[in-house]
Amino acid sequence: MTDFLDSNLYSYLVLPFLIFCARICDVTIGTLRIIFVSKGHKKVAPILGFFEVFIWVIAISQIMSNLNNFACYFGYAAGFATGNYIGMLVEERIAVGKLFIRIITSADGTTLVKLLNSNGFGATTVKAEGGRGGVNMVYSVINRKRLDEIQKILLDFDPKLFYTIEDVRKANAGIFPESFSSKIPLFSRWRRGK
Numbered sequence: 001m002t003d004f005l006d007s008n009l010y011s012y013l014v015l016p017f018l019i020f021c022a023r024i025c026d027v028t029i030g031t032l033r034i035i036f037v038s039k040g041h042k043k044v045a046p047i048l049g050f051f052e053v054f055i056w057v058i059a060i061s062q063i064m065s066n067l068n069n070f071a072c073y074f075g076y077a078a079g080f081a082t083g084n085y086i087g088m089l090v091e092e093r094i095a096v097g098k099l100f101i102r103i104i105t106s107a108d109g110t111t112l113v114k115l116l117n118s119n120g121f122g123a124t125t126v127k128a129e130g131g132r133g134g135v136n137m138v139y140s141v142i143n144r145k146r147l148d149e150i151q152k153i154l155l156d157f158d159p160k161l162f163y164t165i166e167d168v169r170k171a172n173a174g175i176f177p178e179s180f181s182s183k184i185p186l187f188s189r190w191r192r193g194k
Contacts, residue, residue: 011071015062016075019072019076019079021079022056022058022062022079023078023079024086025055026059026083027080027082029051029087031088031090031091032048033052035091096144097144098170099143099144100165100166100167101141101163102138102139102163103154103161104137104163105135105136105138105160105162106160109137112136115153121140124140125137125138126138
């Protein structure tokens with residue numbers, strides 16, 4: 001009787017939980033791998049791919065060995081969903097890459113550029129014509145790790161300004177403080193979450 005209970009406990013609770021955990025790991029790694037591929041990180045992406053597939057093979061082999069166990073299917077699907085979410089959280093924390101910020105404001109663009117420069121951000125301003133008259137467009141390329149910092153500066157400067165943010169695959173030259181260089185080790189890139 002205890003063998004039967006132990007067998008059922010393993011088959012319907014422990015094994016699905018292990019599959020769930022394995023899927024969280026491999027999908028989290030897969031999410032990061034896709035992000036690193038899109039940003040052109042040729043050294044990191046293949047290593048992540050190896051571990052992603054290795055863990056996936058272990059998880060799928062357990063599913064194939066227990067085809068009549070619905071709990072394993074549930075663990076597999078739940079791990080996939082959770083892994084996607086955790087992968088995005090981890091990627092947000094390591095904040096790899098650069099961002100292009102386009103700012104449109106009716107306030108003085110030169111003053112904003114000086115403010116950004118004094119905080120270590122490079123910026124360029126251009127006069128433009130908007131739907132409601134003259135505006136200033138300010139452009140800046142920043143290290144993604146400093147996104148929260150620049151957003152605070154922008155909203156303190158002009159709470160009504162309009163800005164958009166886009167990913168940048170590569171940037172040449174520019175003003176980037178040495179402490180925020182893209183050559184810093186991967187896991188020292190963690191930033192405070194939202």
